[in-house]
Amino acid sequence: MAETGGRRGSLVADERYSAAQKAAPKPKSTPPRKPSKPKTPRRRGPIRNALFGFVNLIWRVIWGFTWRSAAVLGLILGLATFYFYAQLPDYTALLDGRNRGSVTMLDTEGAVFAWRGETFGGHTTADNVSPWLRKAIVATEDKRFYHHFGVSPRGIISAVAINLREGRGPLEGNGGSTITQQVAKLLCLGVPYDPKHWKTEAEYESDCRSGGVTRKIKEIPYALAMEAKYSKAQILTIYLNRAYLGAGARGFEAAAQRYFGISAANVNPQQAAMLAGLLKAPSTYAPTTNLKRSQERAGMVLALMHDQGYLTDAQWQDARNNPATLSAAAQARAGGYFADWVMDSVPDFLSKDTTEDVIIRTTLDQRIQRAAEEALAAVFDTKVKDGSTAEAAVIVMSADGAVRAMVGGRASKVSGAFNRATQARRQTGSTFKPFVYAAALDLGWTPDTTIEDAPLTINVRGSGPWSPQNYTKEYLGPIPLWKALANSINTATVRVGQAVGLPAVRKVASDFGFASELAPGPAVVLGVSESTLLEMTGAYAGILNGGSSVRPYGLTELRLKGDTDPLFGAGGGMGERVISEKAARELIWMMHQGVEQGTSMRARLDGREVAGKTGTTQSARDAWFIGFTADYVAGVWMGYDDNRPLTGVTGGGLPAEIWHEVMTRVEEGEPVTPLPMADPSEWRGQPNPNNAYPGQAWSSNDPVPEGGVPVVNGELVAPGTAPQPQPQQQAPQSFGQAIDSLLRSIY
Numbered sequence: 076m077a078e079t080g081g082r083r084g085s086l087v088a089d090e091r092y093s094a095a096q097k098a099a100p101k102p103k104s105t106p107p108r109k110p111s112k113p114k115t116p117r118r119r120g121p122i123r124n125a126l127f128g129f130v131n132l133i134w135r136v137i138w139g140f141t142w143r144s145a146a147v148l149g150l151i152l153g154l155a156t157f158y159f160y161a162q163l164p165d166y167t168a169l170l171d172g173r174n175r176g177s178v179t180m181l182d183t184e185g186a187v188f189a190w191r192g193e194t195f196g197g198h199t200t201a202d203n204v205s206p207w208l209r210k211a212i213v214a215t216e217d218k219r220f221y222h223h224f225g226v227s228p229r230g231i232i233s234a235v236a237i238n239l240r241e242g243r244g245p246l247e248g249n250g251g252s253t254i255t256q257q258v259a260k261l262l263c264l265g266v267p268y269d270p271k272h273w274k275t276e277a278e279y280e281s282d283c284r285s286g287g288v289t290r291k292i293k294e295i296p297y298a299l300a301m302e303a304k305y306s307k308a309q310i311l312t313i314y315l316n317r318a319y320l321g322a323g324a325r326g327f328e329a330a331a332q333r334y335f336g337i338s339a340a341n342v343n344p345q346q347a348a349m350l351a352g353l354l355k356a357p358s359t360y361a362p363t364t365n366l367k368r369s370q371e372r373a374g375m376v377l378a379l380m381h382d383q384g385y386l387t388d389a390q391w392q393d394a395r396n397n398p399a400t401l402s403a404a405a406q407a408r409a410g411g412y413f414a415d416w417v418m419d420s421v422p423d424f425l426s427k428d429t430t431e432d433v434i435i436r437t438t439l440d441q442r443i444q445r446a447a448e449e450a451l452a453a454v455f456d457t458k459v460k461d462g463s464t465a466e467a468a469v470i471v472m473s474a475d476g477a478v479r480a481m482v483g484g485r486a487s488k489v490s491g492a493f494n495r496a497t498q499a500r501r502q503t504g505s506t507f508k509p510f511v512y513a514a515a516l517d518l519g520w521t522p523d524t525t526i527e528d529a530p531l532t533i534n535v536r537g538s539g540p541w542s543p544q545n546y547t548k549e550y551l552g553p554i555p556l557w558k559a560l561a562n563s564i565n566t567a568t569v570r571v572g573q574a575v576g577l578p579a580v581r582k583v584a585s586d587f588g589f590a591s592e593l594a595p596g597p598a599v600v601l602g603v604s605e606s607t608l609l610e611m612t613g614a615y616a617g618i619l620n621g622g623s624s625v626r627p628y629g630l631t632e633l634r635l636k637g638d639t640d641p642l643f644g645a646g647g648g649m650g651e652r653v654i655s656e657k658a659a660r661e662l663i664w665m666m667h668q669g670v671e672q673g674t675s676m677r678a679r680l681d682g683r684e685v686a687g688k689t690g691t692t693q694s695a696r697d698a699w700f701i702g703f704t705a706d707y708v709a710g711v712w713m714g715y716d717d718n719r720p721l722t723g724v725t726g727g728g729l730p731a732e733i734w735h736e737v738m739t740r741v742e743e744g745e746p747v748t749p750l751p752m753a754d755p756s757e758w759r760g761q762p763n764p765n766n767a768y769p770g771q772a773w774s775s776n777d778p779v780p781e782g783g784v785p786v787v788n789g790e791l792v793a794p795g796t797a798p799q800p801q802p803q804q805q806a807p808q809s810f811g812q813a814i815d816s817l818l819r820s821i822y
Contacts, residue, residue: 152296159300162265166309169262170198170316173325175276176429178421179636180414182439183479187332189414192429193319196328199339201311207344208327209311210385211351215376217254218383221307225255225298252294255310259297260284261317315339320353321361322405334362336402344386345394348376362401363488370398403441412483412494413439416609417629419497420646425633432636437629438477443707446740447471447480448487454733455485465721467713467730468495469737470612474708475649476625478609480741493716500591500605501697501714504690504726505563505674507602509618509662510584512560512568514575516658517583521758522557522665528567535596543569543601546691557665561673563689565601572600586624586653587614602690611701612710618666619686619703621751622659624650663752670702677731678702680738684750687734689726696720700730702738705748709737 177192201209213220219227252260263283273279301310320330327350331339335346342350352372353360362369374395381391417437418426425433447469459465471480483494493499515524528551532542543565550566551558559567572580580600581593589611594604613627628647634640654662666686669675674689678700687702696718701710711730714721724730 152299155296156299156303159265159297160304163300163304166305166313167198169313171195171325172261172317176431176433177323178418178426178429178433178435180417180439181434181436182441183437184441185436186441188439188441189411190323190333191414191418191426193323193325194329194333195316195325195432196330196332196339199312199315199326199328201308201315204315204327204339205342205347207347208315208339208342208350210380211344211347211376212254212311212314212354214379214383214385215351216257216354218379220254220311223253223255225253225302226295227253253298254314255298255301256294258301258310258314258317259294260290261314262297264293264297318354319357320350321357322363334401334405335399336405343394343399344377344380344390345373345397346399348380348394349373349399352376362399363405366401373399411481411487411489412492412496413437413444413478413481413629415483415491415494416478416481416497420628420630421633425642434634434636435630436632438473438479438631439629440479443471443741444480444482446743447482447709447737450736450740451482451485451487451733454729454736458729458732464715465713465724466495466716467711467733468499468608469709469711469733470496470608471707471709471737471741472612472616472627473706474616474620474625474703476613476616476627476647477631478627478629479707481609481629495712495716496608498607499712499716500607501712501718502692503602503604503606503611504692504697504699505602506611506688506690506699506701506726507584507589507604508560508563508568508600509666509688510587510589510614511572511575511580511600512556512665513587513618513654513658513662514579514583515556515571516661517654518575518579520556520575522661522753522755523555523759525553526556526559526567526570528552528554528559528564531566531569533569533573533597538596541597543598557668558673560665560688561669561671561675563669563674568600569597573597583653584614586651587617588624588626589614602692608699608710608712611699612708615688615701615703615710616708617653618659618662619705619708619751620649620659621656622654623652626650657753660751660753661758663750664755666702667750667752674727675700675702675731677727678734678738680704680735680742683742683747684752685738686750686752687731689731691725691727694720695722695724698724698726698728698730700726700734702734703750704738704742705750706745707738707741709734709741711737 173193173195175192177190177194179187179194180189180191182188217227219229260283263279266283268276268279270276273282305313316326316328318327319325320327320333322330322333324330324333327339330350330353331337331342331346334349335342337346339350349362349369349372352369352375355372358364360369360372377386377391377394380386381388386394417435421435425431451467451469455463455467466484467482468484469480469482470478472478481494481496483496483498484492486492516522528545530542530544530550532540535541545565546563551562551564554564554567556567556571558564559571577597577599584593589604589606591604591606591610593599609627613625616625616627617623626647628645631645632641633643635642663686666675666688667684669689670678670685670687675685675687678685678687683704685702685704687700690699690701691697697712697714698721699710699712701708703709711733713724713730713733
């Protein structure tokens with residue numbers, strides 16, 4: 076309340092600050108700063124200004140060009156990728172990329188032993204293939220396969236660096252391709268094979284696999300398109316089916332069957348490593364080419380699998396200690412000479428040029444084939460000096476001409492090589508002589524008919540005198556036919572040939588399968604004509620089967636894969652009769668004597684009857700032995716490819732020993748069957764019309780009549796000078812006798 080009547084108090088302002096604020100001392104005043112002088116801009120000279128301006132201009136040009144070029148290239152890459160993407164079909168249409176079919180050959184048991192062409196084992200996928208195989212492929216070819224988009228810049232840069240370091244061009248050698256890029260190559264970037272554009276399929280595939288900058292540029296959008304179109308599993312599936320892995324195997328399923336005889340779904344780590352190792356160079360690393368080299372390559376793949384964690388230490392060690400080996404069929408190198416021969420017997424449109432998969436069932440017996448190969452190798456290892464380049468060939472067949480084994484040379488594990496059993500035409504030597512005696516026996520002679528072994532000179536029209544000699548330079552005088560053949564007497568054989576007539580001899584030889592042109596003149600009976608081992612062995616099969624011709628064959632049935640009905644069957648077998656069964660049985664007995672007591676004794680088999688004939692040509696350029704048991708006929712030839720003489724070898728030596736080794740193995744475990752030969756009692760004690768009457772001796776200096784000269788008491792006599800024999804009973808004419816009568820009426 077206001078005071079009244081007193082002094083008025085003073086006015087005080089309201090407090091606006093706290094006590095603490097009032098107590099704070101006043102800050103000291105800061106002396107004012109002197110204003111700084113403004114910096115004067117540093118002046119550039121005109122040259123520097125021009126230089127900086129030029130650099131700035133270049134940079135702007137480069138930057139502008141770069142981003143615009145990148146944009147254009149990106150657009151082009153995108154368009155190219157889209158183009159390829161639109162062209163790509165469903166991945167299943169890309170699995171079998173072959174332009175031709177294949178041929179698969181089966182033996183007598185129905186087992187596969189050979190392939191020709193590019194075989195395709197059937198579709199396999201990344202899901203059902205062996206996990207070891209998937210891991211081996213990724214570890215070897217593209218360890219970042221599951222993490223890139225088809226192209227690996229890091230891989231390309233690394234490959235370029237390796238190539239340059241090793242002195243190659245940047246894209247020569249290692250290409251740094253991903254699996255996707257490799258598939259692009261296998262697909263030839265979508266370009267199909269056109270026979271009108273490419274001279275050969277090999278040229279087309281070579282272009283598809285070519286490298287270089289241009290190819291790499293094309294691969295990139297194609298690989299990107301595949302990555303966009305297909306999954307990783309589908310890309311890998313295409314790769315598994317289309318990759319070529321050597322020995323005609325297209326795809327890993329075919330390769331697993333070819334090399335190991337199992338499916339690709341069942342391969343173990345070491346087998347998977349060997350298959351994956353083939354991708355680098357299929358022909359070089361194929362185990363059928365060089366097994367050791369293939370195993371070494373597989374060892375490198377196993378190391379990669381171990382380094383990348385696909386194999387434990389224990390698994391890696393086990394795989395290294397037990398490397399993959401070939402199956403028995405693969406060891407046969409796709410059937411070798413036999414398979415080549417069968418292929419040559421089939422029309423090209425069903426073999427070399429087939430567009431279908433063909434199945435051929437054959438006469439091959441793999442047990443006998445192994446026996447022939449092992450026997451030949453054993454003789455050369457133990458009885459032929461080291462370094463010898465002499466060659467040999469072996470054929471084993473049944474009496475109907477079915478070929479059971481064929482070895483065309485010492486190197487039996489081959490394909491496409493020169494086949495000395497079917498392609499080498501060589502003089503046959505004394506292996507031809509059985510045809511001479513077959514003609515005589517068919518005309519009614521007997522094994523005991525006497526023939527003279529003595530010096531002989533024949534005045535051959537147009538050639539002058541010819542004097543054949545025996546190998547031993549010795550002469551035995553009058554001897555029976557069987558002894559002349561058993562001891563391979565030349566002069567006696569010439570006398571027989573002249574007596575029965577050379578046309579008759581030629582007829583018998585040709586009908587038995589001697590397909591080559593026979594030499595003119597009397598020397599033909601001593602084997603101066605050329606033939607193949609296959610033809611000669613087939614001719615001897617005709618003797619064994621009772622006198623009927625045979626056509627050697629190896630194919631029994633051909634059909635298309637998936638079909639049950641064959642397109643055609645066997646192309647050979649027994650044909651028409653050549654000599655009588657009686658003559659054939661007598662000839663077998665005579666040839667059996669050659670093994671028992673003649674030139675063929677080294678071919679004897681313990682406890683089993685054998686018949687055969689040796690042959691040695693002039694200067695020992697060729698040595699032969701062909702013989703048979705009751706079960707099989709086998710022929711052996713030995714010589715040099717350049718036709719130079721052998722040293723110390725005759726048909727009764729190494730060839731007979733090879734034959735013995737072959738047939739010992741072939742007949743092992745087989746029941747003993749006697750030869751179908753005659754018994755001497757069938758002709759001994761019976762009248763012999765050829766020794767029944769005397770006659771005027773024919774002079775060896777006289778010209779030889781083409782129709783032949785008859786034999787009287789072991790001597791050749793001039794036609795018409797000897798009285799006709801008067802047999803008690805006229806036997807019906809054999810086929811050979813009828814032919815001889817016809818020839819005599821002509822000449």
